[in-house]
Amino acid sequence: MKTLTLDLSGIYTAVTPQSIQAWEEKSNQYQQQLHAGTGLGNDFLGWINLPCEISEEQLSSIEEAARGLQERCDYVVSIGIGGSYLGARAVIEALTPSFEAYQTKHTAPQVIFAGHNIGEDYLSELVAFLRDKRFGLINISKSGTTTEPAIAFRILKALLEEQVGREEARERIIAVTDKARGALRTLADKEGYKTFIIPDDIGGRFSVLTPVGLLPIAVAGFDIRELVRGAREMKALVDESVPFAENPSALYAAARNSLYQAGKKIEILGNFHPRLHYIGEWWKQLYGESEGKDHKGIFNASVDFSADLHSMGQWIQEGERSIFETIVSIAEPDTTLRIESDEANLDGLNYLAGKRVDEVNKMAELGVRVAHIDGGVPNIRIVLPKLDAYYIGQLFYFFEKAVGISGYMLEVNPFNQPGVEAYKKNMFALLEKPGFEADTEAIKARLK
Numbered sequence: 107m108k109t110l111t112l113d114l115s116g117i118y119t120a121v122t123p124q125s126i127q128a129w130e131e132k133s134n135q136y137q138q139q140l141h142a143g144t145g146l147g148n149d150f151l152g153w154i155n156l157p158c159e160i161s162e163e164q165l166s167s168i169e170e171a172a173r174g175l176q177e178r179c180d181y182v183v184s185i186g187i188g189g190s191y192l193g194a195r196a197v198i199e200a201l202t203p204s205f206e207a208y209q210t211k212h213t214a215p216q217v218i219f220a221g222h223n224i225g226e227d228y229l230s231e232l233v234a235f236l237r238d239k240r241f242g243l244i245n246i247s248k249s250g251t252t253t254e255p256a257i258a259f260r261i262l263k264a265l266l267e268e269q270v271g272r273e274e275a276r277e278r279i280i281a282v283t284d285k286a287r288g289a290l291r292t293l294a295d296k297e298g299y300k301t302f303i304i305p306d307d308i309g310g311r312f313s314v315l316t317p318v319g320l321l322p323i324a325v326a327g328f329d330i331r332e333l334v335r336g337a338r339e340m341k342a343l344v345d346e347s348v349p350f351a352e353n354p355s356a357l358y359a360a361a362r363n364s365l366y367q368a369g370k371k372i373e374i375l376g377n378f379h380p381r382l383h384y385i386g387e388w389w390k391q392l393y394g395e396s397e398g399k400d401h402k403g404i405f406n407a408s409v410d411f412s413a414d415l416h417s418m419g420q421w422i423q424e425g426e427r428s429i430f431e432t433i434v435s436i437a438e439p440d441t442t443l444r445i446e447s448d449e450a451n452l453d454g455l456n457y458l459a460g461k462r463v464d465e466v467n468k469m470a471e472l473g474v475r476v477a478h479i480d481g482g483v484p485n486i487r488i489v490l491p492k493l494d495a496y497y498i499g500q501l502f503y504f505f506e507k508a509v510g511i512s513g514y515m516l517e518v519n520p521f522n523q524p525g526v527e528a529y530k531k532n533m534f535a536l537l538e539k540p541g542f543e544a545d546t547e548a549i550k551a552r553l554k
């Protein structure tokens with residue numbers, strides 16, 4: 107069986123193998139706490155067994171709902187933010203051919219995302235675009251009260267009802283939310299929308315394998331069973347019973363924390379494959395929101411190579427030496443394209459004639475690795491045999507398990523996000539939301 111592999115050989119200029127090994131006992135203890143539910147944030151551990159607990163019935167009902175939207179819609183807007191957005195986008199972007207949006211015919215509806223910004227132009231352009239299109243909505247919010255998606259939903263629901271009437275709109279709207287709480291639950295029940303439930307014990311950024319991620323991914327025409335299968339197989343490979351030295355999630359967690367203790371406070375996730383951009387965005391949320399607390403935590407950023415080698419590449423190579431990188435590499439691309447010989451050779455590229463474009467890409471990757479290691483940037487490599495749903499499922503679970511262990515190594519609660527509330531309180535106060543009167547007064551006095 108082919109699997110994701112982890113290569114730590116590029117970090118030993120900054121930390122020793124012994125420093126990684128030194129985490130073994132703690133890692134085992136944290137694994138045990140995660141599985142027994144005895145550590146910090148233990149009310150949000152539903153993701154651990156999720157890949158094995160998703161039933162045939164749940165998968166079938168997601169697929170059936172997806173088919174319903176596929177039949178009725180050419181475009182489906184997936185509305186959500188943070189964990190209610192990034193997982194689905196990461197998978198859809200990773201699996202969709204790069205120029206699919208420019209094709210005139212599609213085999214499945216195009217999934218468009220909204221609710222992750224409050225850009226007036228973005229929303230009005232979306233309204234203008236959808237006005238004469240057959241479209242539907244998936245409204246995703248665990249709390250059911252998040253402002254950004256709520257605004258997008260109000261606007262797009264009105265458009266849809268105006269376009270097809272309330273009855274038909276009801277057939278084209280699905281809500282994914284809490285089983286009982288929140289404005290979205292109330293609204294969905296009142297309007298009679300089909301709903302899917304986000305389990306109480308699964309936080310947003312760990313919810314990609316719930317209907318939060320699976321429904322939009324299925325609507326886009328991708329195989330959610332393969333995604334779940336990949337996660338399930340990775341679960342076995344990073345289980346608490348797997349010895350530390352053979353457990354990629356435990357080793358990645360240990361490597362990150364050793365590097366952090368050695369002064370490497372920034373981690374970039376890099377890729378050499380443009381379709382991985384949103385995997386980087388998903389990872390950034392998973393790690394940043396899980397670990398950045400109590401004034402601790404690695405700062406996570408993501409970069410797309412080669413593009414960013416010609417911008418951030420300078421900083422990475424020669425800026426402050428507080429950075430390490432994790433590269434997600436794809437062993438074999440989906441297609442083959444060779445560089446042809448050219449008689450005139452005016453561009454001087456004949457030395458590459460006969461080579462696959464991917465061979466050049468792989469040499470760029472190797473060249474970067476050596477240059478960065480030489481320049482003081484430790485390099486971790488994660489290799490996926492292919493970019494498909496199965497291996498993305500593996501990658502998701504690998505990163506989820508690692509962040510649980512890593513957060514405990516850092517001695518923070520990796521499953522909450524109290525810091526996200528601060529901006530919301532100020533925004534509500536500034537917008538004079540009922541219930542925030544005292545905050546409104548205080549912020550207005552402060553900003554006078």
Ligand code: PA5
Nearest residue numbers: 188189190247248249252310311
């Ligand atoms: O990881 C998280 O919990 C957050 O990023 C949430 O997913 C995000 O804030 C959206 O929340 P909700 O689904 O409640 O609208």
